[in-house]
Amino acid sequence: MATTVPCIAVRGSTGTSLGQGPPTYEPVSGFPRDASRSCKLMAFSPEGRYYVWTNGVSLKIAATENWQIVAEIKRPKISAIDFSPKGTYLATWEPFIISQANPQGCPNLCIWKSENGELVKDFIHKKQMDWELQWSSDERICGMLVNSTVNFYEDADFSKVVNRINMAKVAKFSVATGNPPYHILCNMPGSSGQPSFGRLFQYPKFEASQSLANKSFFQSDRVDIYWNKRGTSALLMTSTEVDKTGASYYGKQTLHYLDTKGQTAMVMLGKEGPIHSVEWSPKHVEFCVIYGFMPAKTTLFNLKCEPVFEFGTKHRNSIYYNPQGNILILAGFGNLNGGVELWDVGSRKLIAKIEAPDTTLLRWSPDGEHFVTATTAPRLRMGNGFKIWHYTGTLLYERPWNKQEELWEVLWQTYPRNTFMEKPISYRAVEGITSSQPQASKQAYRPPSARGQIINFKLHDDIDEPGPRYSSESNPSKAALKLKKKREAKKAKKELEAAAGVEAVATTTLTAPITGITTTCQQTRPSNSSFNGPSCNNVVDSDSCLTDDPEKNKKIKKVKSKLDQITKLKEQLEAGKHLEINQLDKIKKETELLKELEQLVL
Incomplete structure (x- = not known):
């Protein structure tokens, strides 16, 4: 039986293309490479049957079994796409436009059949925020937020609304993953001076008295919902845009837990500051949180919201579990230095450390053994390209872009669940390559006046260490001399106090x-x-x-x-x-x- 090798889809200013993953990295034969400079979107269906992209003229759907195009939709203004859980349906959204000739506007949210591009239903949905349809894992029910009401459809019959949640204003909702019975979690913002609520319902029982769990909270401009893989537990991260105490530039966040058994809790975090990242383990019994002012803390919690392991306090802000849940990446990207740590989740041991500066994107391969890091535009327009790594920290492949090209996105091909089984973890690094990219200099910058002199200082002194950041023995600055005099005066004062104390009884x-x-x-x-x-x-x-x-x-x-x-x-x-x-x-x-x-x- 041939080994399944995930492909990598690449989108940028040179169009979209597909390449083999490790170990060959060759272009995928049979895929009609699109060289359009307007490939603004691409996606694989969750089960991996289809690959879709736009090129500024139309949307194309290709079957991954032979990479043949099965449908082409002539809608040049499509700005967002989303597959149903089994990939049966594809939803698209376009900006809502009105004109003098058409003051009512045209439907801009459309649902298509993935297999042939047939239009199933279209709606008017003016805002792009929370436009995505919410499906159950088996695609039996589908919910859509319309104004402040949630409408539900069954069996992909969009001609009639079967159930509604309209007892209170709903700002956001989410349908749980997993098997029936279906569960829906709603964020219901409170009026002035009143708390907001997170309410968990079992479909189709949507009365307030029928909710399975309720969690109240104040100060929530935005709420993010995180379900575990089984759809039995959820985390609500509430955020305010502005921290009124002035303690944080990022506003204020809190984390709340709810489950289908009716249990609720507030996740107690051991350090003040923002919540940078939250992720459930694919094994669904643990979740990881990075929180606090930098350097941030990273903690693993169980389903009782109890801390079970501390990963220490470091400059991190990103969490990535591999699909099998046995390897965890903790990283510091964005305005951090790009440090990446790979952990063995089962034994709680560090496997490897690497440096991936200027990384704007990291994604695990479906095989759980490889991952890709990329520097993409428009976040960074210099040094675009991507690298493929082994989980032991070995660089296997790199593809740099030239200065005239831009890389926008890199995606791994998806596969049905259990295609790749969990393998034993090895701590021995595999054979790899050395990066051809210039490494960032680790030498400190010296002004022209200090060059050619012997300067005694450490580049990465502890910021909490007392004293100056550096000193020059040969040519001390005025500030250093002033600080030296203060230390000497303080020392003399202590000696006088000690001498006076000797006389005491x-x-x-x-x-x-x-x-x-x-x-x-x-x-x-x-x-x-x-x-x-x-x-x-x-x-x-x-x-x-x-x-x-x-x-x-x-x-x-x-x-x-x-x-x-x-x-x-x-x-x-x-x-x-x-x-x-x-x-x-x-x-x-x-x-x-x-x-x-x-x-x-x-």
């Missing part, structure tokens, strides 16, 4: 919490004494040394520092703040640390 009662043991420590030092240890104070609250043994004093300070951290964490917990797993574990060690401190001071 301290009497301290040391109370060890929990055990109830009390110890009194009195040290009297004359002015000519050589003893340098400061006076004792409370065990937890003071930084004082309690013995004449320097090594023991170091241990005491270390233990007291840990107890101070625990005290702060307990105060945060009592105030209702969400703590991380490692922080809760630290609190549990309080008794053990107190016993250790008691032994040290006796």
Whole structure:
């Protein structure tokens, strides 16, 4: 049996074309390459039976089994396309236009049969936002948002509306994936001063009292809906365009959970800031979130919205699961440096790291072993091209564009579910190639006045590290000299305070919490004494040394520092703040640390 090799569709200023994926990368024979410079759209049907594209004159549909064109629709103004889940129907949208000759306008949302381009039904839908039809996975029901009402059709019969959701204003809705019974999640915005609602219904029971789950929330200019693969659980990400507190340029986001059993929850995130990315695992039992001000946190949650694994705090903003769900890509694109990490989801281990700067697009191959990164226009007009990688971090193929050409989009061919099965993960890199593209320089820029001199600094200093970002020993700047004087003055002040403290006589009662043991420590030092240890104070609250043994004093300070951290964490917990797993574990060690401190001071 021949091995199935996914193809790659490419769209740009030179038209649209198809090429084989690894290992051949040859052009697909039989596909009629379109050289039009107006190929604004392309898509594969979900099951992979059809490939469709526009060229500024018409829309063409090709059957992927032999790449022959099966339909051509003469609609040059088509601006958006969308297949039904099985690829049986293709919906298209065009800008709504009225004129003096036609003040009512013409239908601009059309539904076609994919197999032959036959028009099934057309509607007027003025706005492009949320224009897509919502189908059940078996295509038995189809919903469409009309103004603030959801109309439902059955068995692709668009001549009559079978059911409606019109009990309240609906801003957005989504039909769950998976098998019957069908579930529909709606966002119903509240009026002034009233909360908005996310309501989950089972088709066709759409009365408020019949909802399976309800989640209320304030401050939601926009709501994004994420279903897991089975359609049993959903995430609602609510967003405001402006954060009224001024804390975030990106507005404010919150994440809510609902499921078909009626359970709801707010996903508690352990860092302040925006939510950058949310993705369900294809295995449907976990979801991953990147959140917080940069460097952002990345956390894996279970269906109880409990954190089960922390991927650390780094500069990331993108999540990509492979179709099988066993490999996860975490990346930082856009205004970040293009770092890409590949993780083994099952063992929670890092497989590889790569750098893919200027990446505007990343997509997994259906085989779950390869992925493509691309630099596309209009986001970036320089350095356009794409690369194909193996999940072990090896570069296998690259296709750069010349300066006169633009790359707009790269797509993998789709296939029916379970065409590619999950394979064991290998940590050994496969053989690959070296990129021919120039690598970004890792040397710091030096102004002409500093060139030819020995300059002592690290390019990537920790931003939280005190002191200047760099220093020049041979020719220090005025700012560096000023900062040096301030440090010296501060140091001298501390020495004077320490000298004055040597004259003190301290009497301290040391109370060890929990055990109830009390110890009194009195040290009297004359002015000519050589003893340098400061006076004792409370065990937890003071930084004082309690013995004449320097090594023991170091241990005491270390233990007291840990107890101070625990005290702060307990105060945060009592105030209702969400703590991380490692922080809760630290609190549990309080008794053990107190016993250790008691032994040290006796």
